[in-house]
Amino acid sequence: MTILSARGFDWFITAVVGGTAAAWLVYDAINLARARRADRRDPIVRDRHFGYVMGMIIGLIGVIGVLRHHLG
C-alpha cells in the first residue's frame, strides 16, 4: 500500500529535507549577519547568536545528508 513509487517517494523526501535544510541554512545565516552588531555581553543576544549558528549547523547536516543519500 503505497502513495508514490519508491523512486518518487525518495525524491519527495529529498525535496522536503534538502529544501528545508538549505532554506534554514540561508535563513539563519542572514539572521546571524543582521544580528552581528548587537551587544554580545547581553545573554539574550548571545543566545540568539548561538541559536542562529546551531540552525546553520543543522541546515548543513541536512544538506550533507541529502548529498550522502544521492552521491554516497
Added chain:
Amino acid sequence: MVEAAMTGAPPELAATPRSRVVSPWNPANAITAARYLTLPPLYWAIAHGHRQWATLFILICGVLDKLDGLAARVFDCKSPFGELFDAITDGICYGFGLVVVCAFGWAPLVPILFVVGLGLANTLMRLAYAKRAGRAINYKSYANERLVAYFGFLIGFATAGYEVTYFYWAFVPVVCAILVHDAKRMLVDPVPAAGGAA
C-alpha cells in the same frame, strides 16, 4: 516557540502573562489539539510496515505544528496556555513517534538513549533554573527551537528509511552543544527579571 520568534521578545519573556484574556478554545489550540489525531494512524502505519503512510502522518503532524503559530498570529489568540499546550504537544507527539519507530526497529537505539539522557539532564536544569528564578518560568532558547524541529524530522527519517544512521548520530553532538550552552544560561548567567529585560 513560533510565537516567541514572531513577537521578537526574548524567548524567556514570551510566556509572560498579558492583560488581555484569551479563551483556550481558539483556532490555534484547535490546530494544536488536531496533532493528536495523527498519532493512531501513525502507529497503525508503522505497525503494518507502511513507510510512506507513516511519513505522511508525521509530516502532517509537523505541518500542523507550524500552522498553529500562524493561526495564533492571524486570529490574535496567542496565550501562555497556548504556548505551554504547544510545547507539551511537541513532547508527546514527537516522543510517541520516536518510541514507536525505535520499538519497531526503524531507528537506532543507542543515539536515542543518549538523547533521552541529555533530555532528562535538560529537564533537571530547568527545575534548577525555576528554583533560581524563584518563580515558574518557561525557559526557552533559540537553539532549542531549532533542535525541536530537527527532532521532528528524525521521526520522518526513520519512517522514510532515509539516511537514518547518519541523521540520528549527527543529532547527538548538536544536542550536546546546545545542552552545554543552556547549562551555562540556566545555571550561571543572571536570571531575567519578571516581566522585564534580562
